[in-house]
Amino acid sequence: LAQGAAETAVAYLTRALEEQVDPAVGAEVLVELGLAERRTNGPAAADHLRAGLELLADRSRRCAVALELGRALWFTDRITDALEVFEQAIHELDNRQPDLQELLEAELISSAWWNPQTYPIAEARIAKLDLDALDGGLGSEILCGTMAHYEYRLGLQRERAIELARRALASGNLLASGSVAFLYAVVTLFRSGLLDEAVPIFNQAIAQARRRGDIFNVAFLVMWRGVCQTDRGELRAAVADLREAIDLSVAH
Numbered sequence: 001l002a003q004g005a006a007e008t009a010v011a012y013l014t015r016a017l018e019e020q021v022d023p024a025v026g027a028e029v030l031v032e033l034g035l036a037e038r039r040t041n042g043p044a045a046a047d048h049l050r051a052g053l054e055l056l057a058d059r060s061r062r063c064a065v066a067l068e069l070g071r072a073l074w075f076t077d078r079i080t081d082a083l084e085v086f087e088q089a090i091h092e093l094d095n096r097q098p099d100l101q102e103l104l105e106a107e108l109i110s111s112a113w114w115n116p117q118t119y120p121i122a123e124a125r126i127a128k129l130d131l132d133a134l135d136g137g138l139g140s141e142i143l144c145g146t147m148a149h150y151e152y153r154l155g156l157q158r159e160r161a162i163e164l165a166r167r168a169l170a171s172g173n174l175l176a177s178g179s180v181a182f183l184y185a186v187v188t189l190f191r192s193g194l195l196d197e198a199v200p201i202f203n204q205a206i207a208q209a210r211r212r213g214d215i216f217n218v219a220f221l222v223m224w225r226g227v228c229q230t231d232r233g234e235l236r237a238a239v240a241d242l243r244e245a246i247d248l249s250v251a252h
Contacts, residue, residue, distance in 0.1 A: 026055065030055070031065050033052075038214075039214045042216065046069060046073050046078065049069040050069055060097060062089070063093045066085050066086070066088065067104055070082045071107060071180075074110075079115060079118065080118075083111055083121065090108065099135050099138060101139065102134060103139040103179075106142040106179070106181060107179070138177060142179050144185075148165035148185050161188050162189065162192050164185075165185040166185075168182075168184075169201065180220070182205065183220055183221070186198050189201070195228060196232075199225065199229070202224065203225075205217075222242075226238045226239070226240075
């Protein structure tokens with residue numbers, strides 16, 4: 001899987017699951033199978049992650065798997081289910097692991113704010129955030145990327161949006177995280193007029209996503225790079241990216 005052979009990993013893990021009798025080991029195999037399938041088959045990924053989650057006893061592990069399950073549900077447009085998973089994990093974690101708590105908060109916000117019916121959930125969470133008092137890990141960077149996008153959409157504080165986006169991207173960890181917050185941060189840059197700053201970041205992210213066989217993120221990334229290239233006037237490059245995004249979305 002680390003070498004980008006997601007389909008091969010799925011085949012091996014499916015066979016391991018069929019041979020497994022120990023429930024504890026079986027739970028972890030289900031989780032690993034779901035994580036591999038996130039790169040090739042979103043609905044199957046969600047089903048296996050949920051099945052594995054239900055068998056896990058350790059609270060921290062359950063919440064970490066819930067994070068991945070919620071992301072898989074969001075990618076497959078099961079927004080209500082994703083929100084339920086994130087909210088349950090946040091309640092279960094109860095501030096015991098600040099970084100994981102921030103990861104879950106960020107994913108909950110960005111899952112909720114796309115629908116008028118669920119937007120109040122995001123709004124209530126945003127109102128409670130203090131971006132100057134974050135834990136400082138990946139969860140903090142994902143929250144900053146998420147809030148950069150929020151500021152850009154409000155259209156009131158361009159410099160604040162750019163500052164949050166750069167803060168989110170500074171360490172480089174967000175690029176490899178698989179979180180939609182990476183897209184939020186880079187989109188904020190090019191929507192703020194920083195097109196030439198955004199394109200190299202997209203190029204690096206797409207190369208990494210291809211190497212790890214992360215089909216869903218490749219589709220998202222080339223789509224948004226295509227939009228960015230359109231704004232730059234690079235129309236041939238834009239058409240190539242947008243066609244690839246369509247093909248990947250239809251196929252997977």
